[in-house]
Each structure stands twice: as structure tokens, then as C-alpha cells.
Amino acid sequence: MAQTPHRFFAFFCLRQDRSLHGPPWLEPFLHSLLSSTPPRLGALLFCVLLARAAEPIAAHAQEPPYYVTYSEVLEEPGNLEIAQKGTTGAPRDSNGFYSATLELEYGAKAWWTTELYLQGQATANDSTVFNGFRWENRFRMLPTEHWINPVLYVEYEDVNGADKSVLEVTGHDSIADFQGRNADTRGDVSRTMEGKLILSSNPKGWNVSENWIMEKNTMGGAWEFGYAVGASRPLALVASGRSCTFCRQNFSAGAEVYGGLATVHDFRCNDTSHYAGPTVQFDAPRGPSLLFSPQFGLSGNSAGVLWRLKISYEIQQFRDLFLHKEAQ
Amino acid sequence: MKTPRTAGLMVVFLSISAMALVAAEGNWQRRVPDADRQRVNPYAGQPEAISAGHLLFKENCAKCHGSDAEGRHGRPSLRSQHVIHATDGELAWLLRNGSLAKGMPTWSSLPEQERWQIIAFIRSLPHDAAPAPAGSRP
Numbered sequence: 268m269a270q271t272p273h274r275f276f277a278f279f280c281l282r283q284d285r286s287l288h289g290p291p292w293l294e295p296f297l298h299s300l301l302s303s304t305p306p307r308l309g310a311l312l313f314c315v316l317l318a319r320a321a322e323p324i325a326a327h328a329q330e331p332p333y334y335v336t337y338s339e340v341l342e343e344p345g346n347l348e349i350a351q352k353g354t355t356g357a358p359r360d361s362n363g364f365y366s367a368t369l370e371l372e373y374g375a376k377a378w379w380t381t382e383l384y385l386q387g388q389a390t391a392n393d394s395t396v397f398n399g400f401r402w403e404n405r406f407r408m409l410p411t412e413h414w415i416n417p418v419l420y421v422e423y424e425d426v427n428g429a430d431k432s433v434l435e436v437t438g439h440d441s442i443a444d445f446q447g448r449n450a451d452t453r454g455d456v457s458r459t460m461e462g463k464l465i466l467s468s469n470p471k472g473w474n475v476s477e478n479w480i481m482e483k484n485t486m487g488g489a490w491e492f493g494y495a496v497g498a499s500r501p502l503a504l505v506a507s508g509r510s511c512t513f514c515r516q517n518f519s520a521g522a523e524v525y526g527g528l529a530t531v532h533d534f535r536c537n538d539t540s541h542y543a544g545p546t547v548q549f550d551a552p553r554g555p556s557l558l559f560s561p562q563f564g565l566s567g568n569s570a571g572v573l574w575r576l577k578i579s580y581e582i583q584q585f586r587d588l589f590l591h592k593e594a595q
Numbered sequence: 596m597k598t599p600r601t602a603g604l605m606v607v608f609l610s611i612s613a614m615a616l617v618a619a620e621g622n623w624q625r626r627v628p629d630a631d632r633q634r635v636n637p638y639a640g641q642p643e644a645i646s647a648g649h650l651l652f653k654e655n656c657a658k659c660h661g662s663d664a665e666g667r668h669g670r671p672s673l674r675s676q677h678v679i680h681a682t683d684g685e686l687a688w689l690l691r692n693g694s695l696a697k698g699m700p701t702w703s704s705l706p707e708q709e710r711w712q713i714i715a716f717i718r719s720l721p722h723d724a725a726p727a728p729a730g731s732r733p
Contacts, residue, residue: 329655329702329704329705330704331704338704339703339704340704341700343659343700344698344700345659346658374700376695376698377693377694377695377696377697377698377699377700377701378695378696407695410692410695410696411626411692412691412692412701412703416703419605421605462605469703469704472706472707474704501706504706504707504708504709505647505706505708505709505712506647506648506650506651506708506709506712507647507650508642508643508644508645508646508647508650509646510650552654583658584658584659584667584668587667587668590668
């Protein structure tokens with residue numbers, strides 16, 4: 268185990284043949300760091316950032332540009348995506364807020380992706396609080412592609428009432444959820460099981476995805492329902508033969524609509540909130556993906572405008588770090 | 596009483612799906628429909644497409660199959676006899692559908708044109724001389 272941090276950093280800096288993985292000017296520096304005993308981890312971290320920044324091509328996921336809607340795209344097996352989902356807004360009669368969600372998404376199998384969320388928020392003239400965690404799993408249901416591809420989503424969440432991430436809307440979620448003070452709402456913890464049926468299609472370069480959501484607080488309450496629908500397309504369907512940063516193939520755009528459908532006792536759209544907005548995503552050739560989306564409330568219960576920004580980076584074949592040396 | 600019943604139904608649903616996934620595996624080439632097998636790569640042999648396919652390959656495929664496409668950590672080489680003897684249509688089918696039980700994900704969300712560009716690049720690679728060992732199919 269003592270070797271693990273060293274191997275972790277070496278993974279980023281070395282090629283498979285153990286030669287250095289970085290620009291030539293960085294190589295003497297990397298050599299001295301990797302041969303030092305014990306390894307100088309702080310400096311190695313610096314080298315990771317430099318080597319990654321200097322890499323001509325790095326990884327990003329093939330995910331469509333949605334913030335709330337899920338498509339059938341799962342994480343490739345062995346890959347780890349680290350993402351930060353930010354939401355900010357200033358709903359009427361409440362203070363402005365910023366909600367941050369750290370997302371760790373891992374491809375366990377080609378048909379199974381598991382994901383952990385850690386959430387918190389800061390509210391102006393109030394406080395900063397940790398909201399809780401979510402653990403979700405997505406399972407691809409059919410072995411081959413079809414006109415519509417179903418994916419089953421199962422999530423457990425342990426989140427308090429101060430959560431303002433709006434990662435989905437169900438039941439009677441409304442603007443009132445933003446108006447309480449953190450001190451009052453943080454003690455109201457709900458432990459919820461959530462299921463989604465994700466249906467997704469890829470006709471002629473487009474992606475169209477529909478999510479049907481049902482949620483049950485295990486501590487009581489009725490089943491709550493919601494929906495999310497998204498459509499998107501890359502700006503170019505044919506890749507360029509030259510490496511480029513701001514060319515159309517690195518951008519995709521779309522739109523999504525989502526909202527609540529009340530509960531099993533009053534299944535309807537009244538007294539529920541709904542949002543819609545355009546989304547645009549940039550997959551930087553050097554690695555991170557940036558997703559931006561202003562999302563507009565469509566009903567009186569909705570919270571004005573929510574500004575969304577997601578930054579994600581995918582570490583390809585993360586599990587290879589933990590293979591035995593012989594296997595490598 | 597409803598919650599255990601719902602959970603039970605979900606377990607049954609998942610089990611059936613897992614069995615369907617396993618049952619559908621085997622030699623992926625046998626599962627390719629004839630219409631797909633006979634498809635022709637519209638970018639075959641085009642230098643610009645091969646170059647684009649190379650960039651796409653580095654971005655999406657190299658971490659598993661190696662930057663030289665000779666395979667990594669037990670994942671299959673794309674220079675093997677199996678790949679050489681597969682038709683363009685069969686490779687296109689595999690990229691679109693994956694081989695989930697063997698760890699090959701679907702790449703259906705990549706535009707079809709980009710998948711053809713990757714195939715054009717794979718076709719441009721030099722071949723392994725020896726026959727591929729059993730069980731190393733992509």
C-alpha cells in the first residue's frame with residue numbers, strides 16, 4: 268500500500284513502457300522526482316498538472332450535454348470521471364445561493380456505472396452547509412443498440428432540506444424550498460430511494476433522452492414523480508483530421524425540460540415546478556469538459572432562472588492503477 | 596408491504612436483464628446481421644479520414660487498446676487476424692453495439708461518421724503476422 272501514491276503519480280507521468288509522459292522540457296524534472304526516495308508527492312502532483320496540461324490529446328466522455336437529464340451513455344469500464352456541478356440563482360423572496368456538487372462517476376462494467384455525489388451550498392446573508400450524499404447506479408438493460416435504449420437508474424440519497432442543487436425535480440418541489448433559512452432546514456434530513464427509467468435514442472447524430480422519475484422517502488410520505496427530457500447534437504458530425512481546440516466537433520448543444528408530476532395521490536402538473544433551457548458543452552481537447560446552461564422556471568412555483576455550470580474531467584482506465592505489476 | 600414487492604420486482608428485472616446480457620454474448624461476429632455485415636465504409640482509404648480517425652482513436656480507444664492498437668492489460672489488439680478478417684460493416688456494428696459482457700462499451704453516441712473514421716484508421720494499421728490467440732477478440 269505504501270507504493271500506491273507513488274504508482275498513482277507514476278501512472279500520469281509514465282507511458283506503459285515506463286518512458287516519460289510529458290513534454291521534453293519536463294523530462295529531467297520528472298526523472299529526478301520519480302527516482303527520489305521517498306517520492307516527493309507535492310512536486311509529483313505539480314508534475315501531473317504540467318504533464319496533463321501539456322498532453323496533446325486527453326480524455327473526455329462521450330456524454331450528451333445535459334445537466335439534469337440522463338442519456339443511455341454510461342461511463343466506459345475502468346474510467347473515473349470527476350465533476351463539479353454548480354448551480355446559482357436568486358429566487359424571489361430569498362437570498363442568492365451557490366450549490367456545489369462533487370460527482371465521482373466510475374464505470375464498473377460496460378453495462379453498469381456507479382456514482383457518488385457529495386453536496387453543499389452557500390447562501391448569501393446566511394451560511395454554508397454540507398447537504399449530504401447520493402449514491403446512484405445505472406444499469407443498461409439491453410445488450411445491443413435499439414431505436415430506444417432503456418437504462419435503469421437506482422439511487423439512495425441522504426440529503427437535508429437545505430439542498431439547493433436541483434439535480435432533479437419531483438413531487439411538489441417548488442420555490443419555497445429555496446426560501447427557508449439554512450439553520451431551519453438543515454435538520455430536516457430525508458433518506459430517499461429514487462428510481463428512473465431512462466430511455467434514449469441516437470437518430471442521425473442527435474441524442475434524444477427521456478427520464479421518468481419516481482422517488483420515495485423511506486422515512487414516510489407518498490411516492491413522488493417527475494420527468495426530464497433532453498435533445499442534443501454535436502455541432503459537427505465529422506471529425507477534422509487536424510488537432511484543433513475551438514473547432515465545431517468539440518462543441519455540442521441542446522436543450523432540456525424537466526419538472527415535477529406531483530405524487531401518487533394527486534398525479535398532475537398543478538402546484539409543481541418546471542424548468543427549461545438551452546445547454547452547450549465544450550469538450551476541450553486537453554481534457555476537461557465544460558457544460559453551461561441557463562434554465563428558466565416555467566411555472567409560478569419555479570425559481571426564476573438557475574445558472575448551471577459543470578466542469579468534468581475523465582481519468583481513463585483508473586482501475587489500471589491498482590493492477591499488480593505483473594499484470595501491467 | 597408494497598416496498599418489498601417493488602424491490603423484488605426490480606431484482607427479478609435486473610436478473611433477467613443480466614441473463615439476457617450473458618446469453619447474448621459469445622462470438623460477437625456471429626451476432627452481426629447480414630445487412631450490417633455488408634455495409635461499406637464511406638471513408639475507406641481517405642487520408643483525411645484516417646488522420647481524423649487516428650485523433651479519435653487516441654482520444655477514445657487508446658487507453659484500452661494501446662496507442663499502438665496492440666492491446667493493453669489483456670484487452671485485445673486491433674491488429675489481430677480477427678480484426679483483419681472482419682468486414683468494415685462488422686467493425687461498425689461492434690463500435691455501435693459494443694460487447695458489454697466482455698467490457699467493450701457501446702459507442703453509439705459518437706456520430707456514425709466518426710465511427711467510420713476510426714475504422715478507416717484501424718484499417719491503415721500494419722497487421723500482426725501471427726494468428727490471434729483464442730479469447731482475444733474485441
